[in-house]
Every structure is written in C-alpha cells, then in structure tokens.
Amino acid sequence: MxxxxxxxxxxxxxxxxxxxxxxxxxxxxxxxxxxxxxxxxxxxxxxxxxxxxxxxxxxxxxxxxxxxxxxxxxxxxxxxxxxxxxxxxxxDAGQGFAPGIHPSAVVDPGAHLGADVSVGPLAVIMAGARIGDGAIIGPQCFVGTDATLGQGAYLREAVSIGARVTIGARFIAQPGARIGGDGFSFVTAEPSGVESVRKTLGDQGEAKAQPWTRIHSLGAVTIGDDVEIGMGATIDCGTIRDTVIGDGTKLDNQVHLGHNVVIGRNSLICGQVGIAGSATIGDNVVLAGQCGVNDNIFVGDGVIAGGGTKLMSNVPAGRTMLGYPATQMDKQVEAYKALRRLPRLLRDVAALKELLKSGKGS
The missing domain is CATH 3.40.1390.10 (MurE/MurF, N-terminal domain)
Structure with missing residues (x-):
C-alpha cells in the first residue's frame, strides 16, 4: 500500500x-x-x-x-x-485478522453480534453479550455474559472482558488486557491491625490475627467512547457501583485500577501506574510512569504527576506534582537540590565545630 x-x-x-x-x-x-x-x-x-x-x-x-x-x-x-x-x-497494516467468525470460535446463541463483526480463532462470546457493528474480537479473546462492546471496538489477542462490563464506541484493548475482575476487597470479623493503623498512622493496637473474608464485587466496569487500554492492564469491577473510565482516556501497559475507581475524560495514565480503590481522577489528568494513587482520594482536573510520584492525599485541580510523598513539582525539585547539598553542609558544620573546639573561632 x-x-x-x-x-x-x-x-x-x-x-x-x-x-x-x-x-x-x-x-x-x-x-x-x-x-x-x-x-x-x-x-x-x-x-x-x-x-x-x-x-x-x-x-x-x-x-x-x-x-x-x-x-x-x-x-x-x-x-x-x-x-x-x-x-x-x-x-498501519493492521494485524491481519480475517473477517467473519472463525470456525473455532465459541459464540453463544444468546449473544448479539452487529454487522461486519470479526471473531478470531478460539474466541469465546457468552450469552447476552452485545457486540457493536464493525467490532473486531481477536484470537483467544473472552467476552463475558451480558457484556456490551460499542461499534468499532478492537480487541487484540487474549483480551478478556468480564460479565456486565459496558464499553463505548471505538474502544481499543491491547494484548492481554483484563477488564472486569473482582476487586481486591477483604474484611475481618473483628477490627484488624490494618484498621487501627489507618486511624493512628502507626499503632496496630491489640488486634489478633484473623482470616480475611472476601467482599464480592456486585458492580461492573463502565467505559466511555474512544478509550484505549494497554497490554497487561487490569481493571477491577466496583463493589456496589461500577468502576468508571470516561471518554477519550488512555491507559498504558500494566496499569491497574482498583474497585470503584472513577477516571474522567481525556486523561493519560502511563505505564505501571496503580490507582487504589475508590480514588477519583478528574478530566485531562496525566499520571506518568509508576505513579501511585492512594485509595479514597481525588485528583483534580488537569493535574500532571511526574514519574514515580505517590499521591497520598487530595490534589487540587491544575497542580503539577512530583515525589514521594508528592509535593508541587517546583518545591520537590528545590528540596532535592537542597538534599544534594546536605553532605557538604554537614562537612561545613563539622569543620565549624572543630574550629570552635580549638578556640580559634572565638
């Protein structure tokens, strides 16, 4: 061509x-x-x-x-x-996925496929799934019960979409993306040491060792239009309400979203970012590689966080953040420069102490 x-x-x-x-x-x-x-x-x-x-x-x-x-x-x-x-x-020459439904694919009779849908070898589409016009379901993909994929969706090989997940138009999922697993949510019969630490920021109290009991995920995942999910990314279902990703947002490889996370429109979440449960990320946010976001906090619209930043508390809209724990980028850089000067400063202090001890500095 x-x-x-x-x-x-x-x-x-x-x-x-x-x-x-x-x-x-x-x-x-x-x-x-x-x-x-x-x-x-x-x-x-x-x-x-x-x-x-x-x-x-x-x-x-x-x-x-x-x-x-x-x-x-x-x-x-x-x-x-x-x-x-x-x-x-x-x-772009594409991946060469053939049109039509491959003979080895398993498509439940209760699934609904729109016009011109391609289903690759060994793909599985469960009952009640709805696949929009022109969608491509690559080899070894899985689309769960009552899941919905909008028109023009494009699943590369070995992508899995869990039950009741709802995805908008022109969605792209790279190989190995996993959407709609249960959230990592567990509880103990009596208050645990973890609960004490959250309250005291250090003291575990006298909590005894106990088994963890699963809290099942009754919510699903809702994804807007024009969203892209990278290779090996994992998105948990919500506990009661859905985990949500807004229109135009892009997730890089190995990103993880915990249960109940909400991400707004046109945000860019780079490689190996982890966002803990119930965090809310605004519109047009950029989280660079290996950022971490604490649970139950919000990150305002337009925030940019540099690589490796750990957001431990709420971040107002428009901030540029860096470091662990995160501070505004210019302050973090200033503090880092001061830290690099610290050995020289300590040597100077030691020299002054010796001078005072000798009596020459009086």
Missing amino acids: SHSIHDIAVALGAEAFGATDILISRAAEPATADPDDLALAMNPKYAESLSQGRARAAMLWDGADWEAMGLEAAIIAPRPRYAMSGLTRML
Missing part, C-alpha cells in the same frame, strides 16, 4: 513541496530510510542524520530548508508530531 507525497500532505492538512508524485510505502528514521520511505526528521536534531540514509522525501518542521538537505520532496507540518499520528494511521 503506497501513497503519494501529495495525498499524504492533503490527508494530514500539511504542505507538500517538490516531487509530490513520489510514492511512499513506509515511514522510517532518517538514518535508515530507503528511497520509497518517508523519513521522519521532525526537528533539526533528527535532520542531521538524513545524509546517512537514502530518503528522497521527509516530513520536516515548519521553516525547514528541504532543498538544502538534498531531498526531492518534503511534507512541512506546523505541528509535525501531531501530523505523525495521521501518517501512522494511514500506513
């Missing part, structure tokens, strides 16, 4: 220059680009390696002198990385 430079530029809303009839079949990094590749040299740093490859055409930044780089054609985009999203969509 090839596209001309002209057609690519039109599709991306960008400008094309030079030999716009050149056909492009792939995107490539500048140093490894072949003549039928579009080199992605979207800032001057990457353009330096164009001479190492054989690209005739490149996607460049606004104001780039493409002729001086020895190119025959160029696509100039005011925001190249955004244009890259459209380019990769055009060039």
